[in-house]
Amino acid sequence: MxxxxxxxxxxxxxxxxxxxxxxxxxxxxxxxxxxxxxxxxxxxxxxxxxxxxxxxxxxxxxxxxxxxxxxxxxxxxxxxxxxxxxxxxxxxxxxxxxxxxxxxxxxxxxxxxxxxxxxxxxxxxxxxxxxxxxxxxxxxxxxxxxxxxxxxxxxxxxxxxxxxxxxxxxxxxxxxxxxxxxxxxxxxxxxxxxxxxxxxxxxxxxxxxxxxxxxxxxxxxxxxxxxxxxxxxxxxxxxxxxxxxxxxxPVSGAAMTRDEARITVQGVPDNPGTSYELFKLLADVKITVDMIVQNVGEQNRADISFTVPKEELKRAAETVRFAVTRIGATGFTSDDEVSKISVVGNGMSRQTGVAQKMFRAIADAGINIQMITTSEIKISVLVARASAQAALRAVHQSFELYRKPADAADWSELPTRKSKEADIQSLVADLHAVDMEQLSLSEISLSEDQARITLSGVPDSPGLAAEVFEAVASKGIFVDMIVQSYDGYQGQTGISFTVPRAQYAECSKLFGTLSQKFEVRQVSGSEEIAKLSVSGIGLRSHTGVAIGMFEVLAEAGINVEMINTSELRVNVVVEGAQGERALKCLQAKFAANLI
Structure with missing residues (x-):
């Protein structure tokens, strides 16, 4: 029955x-x-x-x-x-x-x-x-x-x-x-x-x-x-x-997280262990950290930005003030008048141009983007709270989410769970295991076929992100991981993104010619990076995954150059020569959670 x-x-x-x-x-x-x-x-x-x-x-x-x-x-x-x-x-x-x-x-x-x-x-x-x-x-x-x-x-x-x-x-x-x-x-x-x-x-x-x-x-x-x-x-x-x-x-839904607050820790020594020490201090006082963005540093220093719920900003700022001294950062800024706008869709992992379409919609609404982070099926940006609803409407209309897709599946009878008897026995055994809600990781992976482009000292103005990634798209260059950190220094920001290693030279050449147009202070990059990813079920409810990654890499003396996070995956970029060693560290750390 x-x-x-x-x-x-x-x-x-x-x-x-x-x-x-x-x-x-x-x-x-x-x-x-x-x-x-x-x-x-x-x-x-x-x-x-x-x-x-x-x-x-x-x-x-x-x-x-x-x-x-x-x-x-x-x-x-x-x-x-x-x-x-x-x-x-x-x-x-x-x-x-x-x-x-x-x-x-x-x-x-x-x-x-x-x-x-x-x-x-x-x-x-x-x-x-x-x-x-x-x-x-x-x-x-x-x-x-x-x-x-x-x-x-x-x-x-x-x-x-x-x-x-x-x-x-x-x-x-x-x-x-x-x-x-x-x-x-x-x-x-x-x-x-x-x-x-x-x-x-x-x-x-x-x-x-x-x-x-x-x-x-x-x-x-x-x-x-x-x-x-x-x-x-x-x-x-x-x-x-x-x-x-x-x-x-490419996109199935859009969302607004209204009451966010942003903290940017400035001038963080670009050394192994600094990310771990910062977020470990926040975890110890049970601060809920959401959107983490670490961009590539200049002069051996980097900025790390992250968001917390608005009501937790005061406690978070007290902890960060202590952390700045402890890790040798130069200072920090905060803003409790920001909101996060996100688009989500399984289709974006198979299509190009989704990010620049989102950025263009927000730019055309005259709204400035303060931070960007991407994952395989989500793009999130931080905007001023006063502009949040307008930004949500802009992206919702841009992707025509109000319209039913032509190939949308009609509502049909609810699909039943189709399992073979062996699968059922395995399921029952799992359900009677020690912890039904244990962290279940599906993959710990290393990608060595990507390169990084970093634009430093970019004017922090509406439309900047749209123009940058429209220029990249015009050359048929596929962009994977995007990070825009919030600087706030003299109205400038920094953008880093990864591209296929085979397209690095073309992309680097492109921004060599466009740096004056975008008023970029410096264009840099690396053809030798390694992207490491930990993905699975439970990353949201088991908040220690990112911290665990930072910890084990710090212990191995491996420096993290870029970070972005989502509910399904945490990505970090390290120096290419460190890729294999970093992978072994992460595999050892999370071996018990792999399924």
Whole structure:
């Protein structure tokens, strides 16, 4: 018999009428011949009320007791949902995380799932019950109640779908699917019929509130199809699966992370270990670092720029002030009035010209780009917050995201998980391993076929990036990794990018003739670089990957020339002669996480 996991968020179970509506959806699925597990969140704003109540009692409540308190919200919901199913004449059993056998580590308020023992759930399903599961919670080895942190009910739902080998995980929410951008920001946003796991993972990390990134990591790792649909209607919604909506469209979505802050550490000694020491200090005080950009240095000094959430800027600045002295940098600047604009799409890895198209759209809107970082399926830029919405609209229109691609897949029946029996046995063994949420790296790679071009002292003005990369594109030169750091010194910036080594001479010659046009102070480069990449599932939720890379390379005395990061991959550029040795260092560091 097929099995479906349905998840209902807080707004979907906010009152008795909505609880009864959700119960009817579960019953209809059972009547259609499916076994049904329903995962529910706390009602409405109940979790916020509990947090406020705790704050009135204790300004710094113990994390263990917060988990004990917050878990009660979901227990109320599951009991009421089970009562609703019974009132409609069907069988249901409510279960807490502990009763379901959801085993976690002991990281209170942000626990990770280690394993799930589904035998009790499966027995109840086989007896004809609809199982009502409390989201957001589990139990550790000492029988303490733990909670999974933000988006925890999504994570519970997808994890249960994985271990029960469900055909699908339905996420019922107050929106009717995944859109090309936030429709609250741009009314012209279009609902997509489907989106790939990698694309959704990037968009989730950029603030798309439909799904939390940990749940998408689970779905990708265990091949769980997700169906995002409205709690209040029977519209088709959006599928999150391995395939993109359109095989030809370079970009599937755009996003704005509004409340960002930028820090630039200036004059960092261009020596092995400085990046590691800086970001280790930030990690020790639990600062959330997002967009990391390190450009090639001049006179043995480099600038490192990164973003943090606006509300963390004050603490981050205090740490950076100490770090500047410790690592021998010359100073730092910060700005809490910036926003990040990103485009995401599996298709950009197969097409050229995506970056310059984005830059041109922003330039034509008269908006200056302060920072750039790219990955295989994402391009992010930093702009002034006052210009953020205009920049989002410009890129959304430039890529015609409001228009359904001609080759877009029509909405069809939800694909089932297609696994051979051997694959199922392997999956079950993995699900009962020590840590279901462990970092899972798919690749540690070395690319030695690229070269680097660096433009130093470039006027920091709107349209600069567009003109630079349009000039490169006009010569048919393929650009891979792009880094624009923020300098702020005398209105100048620096841009570095990598190109195929076979095209280095042509590109270097191009900027030899264009340096005066762009008013570039200096054009430099290297034909002998090595690009190292670590990619896989869990880079967002396991924040130590980049730091681990910096650490092991520093210990080996290998200097990092360029850095950029994404949810799926961390890239660094080192001197070409150091490539093989750097690769061996990274392989040794992350060997246990390779799958």
């Amino acid at each position: 097929s099995l479906v996991v349905q998840k209902f968020g807080g707004t979907s179970v906010a009152d008795p009428e909505k609880i009864l509506s959700a119960a009817r959806k579960a019953i209809r699925a059972q009547q259609a011949g499916k076994q049904v597990v329903v995962v529910v969140s706390a009602m409405g704003h109940n979790t916020d009320l509990l947090i406020d109540l705790a704050g009135q009692i204790n300004e710094a409540p113990p994390a263990r007791e917060m988990d004990m308190l917050l878990s009660t919200g979901e227990q109320v919901s599951v009991a009421l949902m089970a009562m609703a199913v019974h009132s409609l004449g069907y069988k249901a059993v409510s279960m807490t995380g502990a009763q379901m056998g959801i085993q976690t580590d002991s990281s209170f308020t942000k626990a990770r799932i280690r394993n799930i023992s589904p035998e009790r759930i499966q027995k109840l399903l086989n007896d004809g019950n609809i199982v009502i599961a409390a989201g957001f919670q589990g139990i550790d080895d000492d029988f303490n109640i733990t909670t999974l942190g933000r988006g925890g009910s999504d994570t519970t739902a997808v994890a249960l779908a994985a271990v029960l080998h469900a055909d699908a995980c339905e996420i019922h929410t107050d929106v009717d699917g995944v859109y090309t951008t936030d429709p609250r920001q741009l009314p012209e946003a279009r609902q997509m019929s489907r989106i790939g796991y990698d694309e959704m993972l990037e968009l989730a990390s950029l603030g798309a509130g439909v799904m939390h990134n940990r749940s998408i990591e689970f779905a990708k790792k265990y091949g769980v199809p997700i169906h995002v649909r409205s709690s209040f209607s029977d519209t088709r919604g959006t599928l999150i699966v391995s395939e993109s909506e359109s095989p030809s469209a």
